[in-house]
Amino acid sequence: MKTSESKFASCLYFTCNALARKVEKMAIECWKPVQLSPSHGYLLMMVLEDPGVGAGNIADNLQLKPSTVTRLLEKLEEKKLIVRITEGKQTTVFATNKAKQLLPALKKCVENFYNLYSEALGKQVSNSFVNNLHEISDKL
Amino acid sequence: MKTSESKFASCLYFTCNALARKVEKMAIECWKPVQLSPSHGYLLMMVLEDPGVGAGNIADNLQLKPSTVTRLLEKLEEKKLIVRITEGKQTTVFATNKAKQLLPALKKCVENFYNLYSEALGKQVSNSFVNNLHEISDKL
C-alpha cells in the first residue's frame, strides 16, 4: 500500500515516519557490507575525518542525544573500531587502524546509498528534496 | 544546531531521520493529554472510526509490521481501550466504551498537532510538503 493511500495520508506525523522507516531500511541494506548500522557508519566516518572529535560535537552533528552517542560509541569500541579517551569531563574519540582500513569500504556504502536514492528520484529532485527537508526542519 | 549545519546535511538518511524525530517529539507532546503515544492514538482512532477493523488492515494503513501492530494492540487492550476478537486466523478489533468517551479528546489531539505544525510552516507549505513526502515515498 502506498503511503498516499493510507487513512492517515494527510498527517505529517504518519507520513514523515513512514518515509523515515523506508529510507532507514534502504540505508541499512547499503551498510551491510561493513556490518554496521547507518548511524554507526556515519559516526565512524566522522571520527575518521576528524580524529579526536569530542562526544558532544558528535551528538550535535548527528543530532542525537548524548546518551545515544554513548551507546553508539560503546558498540564501536567493542568492535575495536574506535577508542575513547577521557580528559577531565570531556571525552574524545579516535579511530583505530582497523577502522582506518575500513574507510574505503565505508565511503563505498555512502556512495551506494546516495546512488540508490538519487537514481530512484533523479539527482535534481533528490537534492532539492533534501534541501526542502532542512527548510522544514529549521522552521519547526 | 540546525540540521542544515550538520556535517551530514546533504544525506537523505540523516536529514529524514532528524526531521522524523523532531516531528515525533511534537506529536508526543500533543498526545499527552490522553496519555497515549501518537501511534497508539492513531490506531485507536482508526478502530473508533471503523469498528471491527482487522489487524492486517491496521498494519497496512499504519504502514507498520503485523508484529508491531500486535504490540500496540496489546497495550491498548491492557488499558481497556479495545478488545480483540479472534475468528479463525483473523483478528478483529473493537473500541470499548471507555475509548468511545475518549474520542473527542483524541480528535482534539489531532487538531492541536495539525495546528502546531501548520502554523509553524504555513498551511499552504505544510500541505504541499506532506504531498511531496508521498511522492518521494512512492518513488523509493
Next chain:
DNA sequence: TAAAATCATTTGTATATACAATTATTATTT
C-alpha cells in the same frame, strides 16, 4: 579557599519498531 552551581558524559530504564520463528487456521493440490 570552600561551597555551590554548571557542565559533559555515562548509566539505568523505557519506548517503538522490526525480523525470524512459531502457531493456528484456511485453501489448494493430489
Next chain:
DNA sequence: AAATAATAATTGTATATACAAATGATTTTA
C-alpha cells in the same frame, strides 16, 4: 479425504533511540 501450501497473527529476541538520574570534573560565587 489427506497432505501440502499459504496465510494471519503472535511470540521471542534484538535494535536504535530517548529521558531521568547519577557521576565526575570544572567553573563561579561567597
